[in-house]
Amino acid sequence: MATYRKAPTRKDVAQLAGVSETIVSYVLNNNRYVAKDKRERVLEAVRQLQYRPNNIARALKGKRTNHILFICDNISNEYFGRLVEEMDRISYEKGFLISLLRGRNDDQFVSQVISRVFDGIVISSTSFEERHVVEIINSGVPVVLLMNREYDSVGDRASKIYTGLQNGVRDCVTLLAGQGRKHIVYIDRVSQNHRYSTLDDWRYNGFITQMQECGFKVTKDNVVVGYESEEQLYEGFRLRLQNGLKVDGIVGRNDSLACTAMTAAMSVGLRVPEDVAVIGFDNSRLCSYISPRLSSVELNKPAIAAEILNAFEHMLAGQGPVEKRLQAQLIEREST
Amino acid sequence: MATYRKAPTRKDVAQLAGVSETIVSYVLNNNRYVAKDKRERVLEAVRQLQYRPNNIARALKGKRTNHILFICDNISNEYFGRLVEEMDRISYEKGFLISLLRGRNDDQFVSQVISRVFDGIVISSTSFEERHVVEIINSGVPVVLLMNREYDSVGDRASKIYTGLQNGVRDCVTLLAGQGRKHIVYIDRVSQNHRYSTLDDWRYNGFITQMQECGFKVTKDNVVVGYESEEQLYEGFRLRLQNGLKVDGIVGRNDSLACTAMTAAMSVGLRVPEDVAVIGFDNSRLCSYISPRLSSVELNKPAIAAEILNAFEHMLAGQGPVEKRLQAQLIEREST
DNA sequence: GTGAAAGCGCTAACAA
DNA sequence: TTGTTAGCGCTTTCAC
Numbered sequence A, B: 001m002a003t004y005r006k007a008p009t010r011k012d013v014a015q016l017a018g019v020s021e022t023i024v025s026y027v028l029n030n031n032r033y034v035a036k037d038k039r040e041r042v043l044e045a046v047r048q049l050q051y052r053p054n055n056i057a058r059a060l061k062g063k064r065t066n067h068i069l070f071i072c073d074n075i076s077n078e079y080f081g082r083l084v085e086e087m088d089r090i091s092y093e094k095g096f097l098i099s100l101l102r103g104r105n106d107d108q109f110v111s112q113v114i115s116r117v118f119d120g121i122v123i124s125s126t127s128f129e130e131r132h133v134v135e136i137i138n139s140g141v142p143v144v145l146l147m148n149r150e151y152d153s154v155g156d157r158a159s160k161i162y163t164g165l166q167n168g169v170r171d172c173v174t175l176l177a178g179q180g181r182k183h184i185v186y187i188d189r190v191s192q193n194h195r196y197s198t199l200d201d202w203r204y205n206g207f208i209t210q211m212q213e214c215g216f217k218v219t220k221d222n223v224v225v226g227y228e229s230e231e232q233l234y235e236g237f238r239l240r241l242q243n244g245l246k247v248d249g250i251v252g253r254n255d256s257l258a259c260t261a262m263t264a265a266m267s268v269g270l271r272v273p274e275d276v277a278v279i280g281f282d283n284s285r286l287c288s289y290i291s292p293r294l295s296s297v298e299l300n301k302p303a304i305a306a307e308i309l310n311a312f313e314h315m316l317a318g319q320g321p322v323e324k325r326l327q328a329q330l331i332e333r334e335s336t
Numbered sequence C: 001g002t003g004a005a006a007g008c009g010c011t012a013a014c015a016a
Numbered sequence D: 001t002t003g004t005t006a007g008c009g010c011t012t013t014c015a016c
Helices: A010-017 A021-029 A036-049 A055-060 A078-094 A107-115 A130-138 A165-178 A202-213 A230-242 A255-267 A301-316 B010-017 B021-029 B036-049 B055-060 B078-094 B107-115 B130-138 B165-178 B202-213 B230-242 B255-267 B301-316
Strands: A067-072 A097-102 A120-124 A143-146 A159-162 A184-187 A249-252 A277-281 A295-298 A323-325 A329-331 B067-072 B097-102 B120-124 B143-146 B159-162 B184-187 B249-252 B277-281 B295-298 B323-325 B329-331
Touching (some): A055 B055, A067 A078, A078 A097, A097 B078, A120 A301, A143 A301, A159 A301, A165 A202, A165 A277, A165 A329, A184 A202, A184 A255, A230 A255, A301 A323, B010 B021, B010 B036, B021 B036, B067 B078, B130 B143, B143 B301, B165 B202, B165 B295, B165 B329, B230 B255
Parallel strands (some): A067 A120, A120 A143, A143 A159, A159 A323, A184 A249, A277 A295, B159 B323, B184 B249
Antiparallel strands (some): A097 B097
């Protein structure tokens, strides 16, 4: 518990109110009729002692914790914050707390998360290993997966929400191709431990697929990958452009990467959107601040949030996991 | 508990290993000598069942939860994400989980947070009411306050960390004044429920104080306040500029607000930094993306993170709260 | 070396 | 209407 001083318990309340502990429970949970005077004495004692029922003890008895955990790769990414905000907006009145946690790729992390006991866990991660996801599911906690990528062995043991990444990235390629762009590149994520996208990643996969459908041959030159940081990406991409890499369209895995690539392109004299068009993902505040303002794929955060919570409701009611497919929307601004 | 399926308990492990439950505890906590063969059988059973001790039950017995909660106003703010990342980096190996939660200004929120039982709670909020802070402290959980503002009634019952806001904002004013700027404005926060800064807010306070020290008379015109959203701020500030408000220096409460104000200023033909210089707070990624690149006050996130964790260590060891004052650093870029 | 048993704060079935 | 009691999963004392 690690409380620093002793918190009052139900016993203290019962004593002060001169009733049995059960009565206190009944009053607080409001699930039994209790004589009016006793009820009032209990409530008064609660007030006086500033008593709050210990959620952890209730959870031990099989009740809800009212706490949902959102695990992501990058907690300082605006997108996750906004999504959690949406979830919070919807579920707060129902009494839920939703907290955001950065995922770690090891067993200690998994153990900690499982053993802390949440009502539900949402996982939106590209780098979190599938075996860890499975371990969490196996622990019995309801899991909602944001399908940034495909999983082999999860099956229908978790809810799955497709956020629209796939149609989003396809729309990007289609738009650029429709403008007659011939040298479209995809900016993959930066990663300090060299975990780059594979074909089970929906953005990457969608890009490759749609490029081919639009009649392009996809080569190494169409995927900008391998950098450890955005600074490295900036320098590296810049160098490649200077060395003659032809690019007239850029699709960034997120807005930040798109911006970095755009900045690099402009720094070697390319005009946006005349020489090169740029599109990001997430439609973050950044898009409107920079110049030229960035076109971006907007994932429908309110819908995603609602579907996540809906999935948990289903699962907590014992109705099993759900699967849902949402659409993303390309928002055009000055960069295309 | 709301587990969706039944998680294995210590009892299951004991049965499978053919030992008593106590032995399982001894092995897992590593606090008693256990015969080698039994120890091995236990570990094997743990592996087989994928058993994870229930942290919540341990917490009930007075042990740590290994979970620290960070409460902020705005979870999609890059600053908090980065700060929590820093904390995570330092404390992860010690076994701590740090999750980020948006604060709500009501009693239900306070109750939820208290009753969920954390080892420590960090509060960095400008709008979270002091009485709620006090309630949390009263519950007995160790609290670390990031002193964005002053509190009247907390005293030394919580650790306090001054992040450098005050010297930061003073440095801004000094710099602008030193450039001969005469019409410096402070961009206060936007708020949907009209909770704007008062003099107990260190940024606001520091601005007013330093303006006066620099010999300026501070009027309504020096504080841009009262907007509900950044869009409103943009339109409102723009209008005021068009209507003749004189501004040659802008200090934004954070980078985002500074950017919005800067964009508004540029949209009415003001040149940055020639006609108007702009400084933000937080030194976020945004600063380097926009043009002109934004000068900003960098709070020393690694130091803040370290001090927060250090404070918890103190408090958890029963050594009482600590107080620490850190310095912020003004980073100059193209906007000044 | 090991295990029985008490108890953390709470819920709810059961009895009165 | 109320109280007694068992038990959630765990730690730890105490006795063997």
